[in-house]
Amino acid sequence: MKHLFRKITGTLCLVASLAVAPQALAEDGYTQAKTTFQQANQTQKFFDSAYGYALFPTVGKGGIGIGAAYGKGRVYQGGNYQGDTSLTQVxxxxxxxxxxxxxxxxxxxxxxxxxxxSGSFEFGAQASAVAINIGANAQAGTTGNSVGAGKKAASASYINGMAVFTVAKGGLMFEAALAGQSFTFEEK
Known part of the structure; x- marks a missing residue:
């Protein structure tokens, strides 16, 4: 009887951990991305003074002639989680x-x-992002990307009330394309 009880308890613990694991991994992704941006000199002042921010831990982008990007994120105001957002780009x-x-x-x-x-927001083609990367520099934006070697001090300011920063996680993409990022928002 004790042996059966241990098996049932072990199975329930395994099922519970599998159900919680994706949420824990997602939390780790947000924490890691926020820490990365907070440690960058270019974004420290924004965390200190911004009204709020949207954070996307991972955006995946790819293309051959026609490209697409997608990522899920969260919106914060005053440091408090307010809702979920998604980014799409063609x-x-x-x-x-x-x-x-x-x-x-x-x-x-x-x-x-x-x-x-507001529920549906889109950056125009003139919008751009400042890429933060240690040991290499890159310019990333909705109008295209370029990459080079060495260190570059990126700087940014608000344009139309928003400032956008990216940090490369991996991969390489050659691009000379016009694109716009679209966002949705759902309050929690």
Whole structure:
């Protein structure tokens, strides 16, 4: 009887851990991405002064002629989790490869936060992001990416109330394409 009880208890613990594991991994992804951005000199001032921000731990992007990107994220205001967001991007033009990166979008004020969290928001083709990368530099944006060797001090300021930063996680993509990122928001 004791042996049967141990087996049942062990099985229940295994099932419970499998159910909790994806949530724990997701939490770790957000924590790791936030820590990475907080440690970068370029974004420290934004965490200190922004009204809020959207954080995407992993955005996957790939293409051959036609490209696409997708990522899930969370929106924070005053340091508090407010809801979920998703990023989609479709691009056309010369592009080849795939990459993964983290992205953070800072909102300067309540108006920019409300624009983003209105339910459906899209960056125009002129929007760009500052890429933060140690040991290499890159320029990433919705208008295209380029990569080079060495160190580069990236700087950014708010444009239309938002500032966007990315950190490369892996992969390589050659691109000369026009693209726009679209976002959805769902309050928690």
């Amino acid at each position: 691009s056309f033009g010369f592009q080849l490869g795939g990459q993964a990166y983290s992205e953070v979008i800072f909102f300067k004020d309540k108006a920019a936060y409300k624009d983003f969290t």
